[in-house]
Amino acid sequence: MRGGRHVAAVSSATFDLAAGECLALIGESGCGKSVLASALLGLLPGNAQTAGTATVDGVELLAAGERVLARTVRGRRVGLVPQSPAAHLTPVRTVRAHLEETVRELTATPRREVRAAAVTAAERAAFPASHLDRYPHELSGGLAQRAATALALIGDAPLLLADEPTTGLDRDLVDHTADELRRHADDGRALLMITHDLVAAERIADRVAVMYAGRIVEIADAGAFFGEPGPRHPYARGLLAALPERDFTPVPGQPPELGDLPPGCAFAARCAAATDRCGDRPEFTDGLACHHPATGAAPAATTRREATAGQGSNRA
Structure with a gap:
């Protein structure tokens, strides 16, 4: 609901996503891409309504309550690289503390190896070790983006939702981030990449879904979409x-x-x-x-x- 009236931010969005596959969801700002990601994780505003089905690893997401989503879905079955990473980082904790806590919660890493595992997670997202003890407000937009990517990759979730994961990065870091996300899929997991960066999408996507005005209007093989x-x-x-x-x-x-x-x-x-x-x-x-x-x-x-x-x- 917006201003007392019903707004269909996303309608008739139907797609499947297999293990080992990357689907790039593209379209102009405001077409509903991020709303779709938020709906899958139960992160919509309280007055939002959802209908339909969305199943990941045996769990029906749209019907799941907050307890199930918090304990068994977010981070474990579905990882998220958020569109606004700085807003998802706790302001009074360093990047290292975020990473170590996530390693402890989502993996079976022995306590003595947690610190090293956090550093390894940072390296996957090209986050510099020299900045691990900084707080979120001390990070540039690009560094916050890399920190959020590192956190999302830790759990090796069966599905990774990457919402504008290359925002604020230079071309070399865009390529590094895209390749690391592709590696997540190549290891047998699914990747939904929401992006305006068609160069990054062409680099790693298997299929492309185009969204316009809240509706998916085309799904195509990436090779045919970007080529002939x-x-x-x-x-x-x-x-x-x-x-x-x-x-x-x-x-x-x-x-x-x-x-x-x-x-x-x-x-x-x-x-x-x-x-x-x-x-x-x-x-x-x-x-x-x-x-x-x-x-x-x-x-x-x-x-x-x-x-x-x-x-x-x-x-x-």
């Missing part, structure tokens, strides 16, 4: 075309308010292919919700982009 034949939904094509390495042409217009969605296709007002048929809401069929799917090759990346993507790629 490219995305089928006009909005997804627009996201790729906006990249500097491609057309560098932004998607025209602005996304609609989630509380004031049109009755038909929510993207129609911004879509060059829209017709009267788009006044009806398209069904999601064969991985696509669109009356006028795009055909032909999408805008290609430049040679410079292709060279960057090829360095150190860990895609399975």
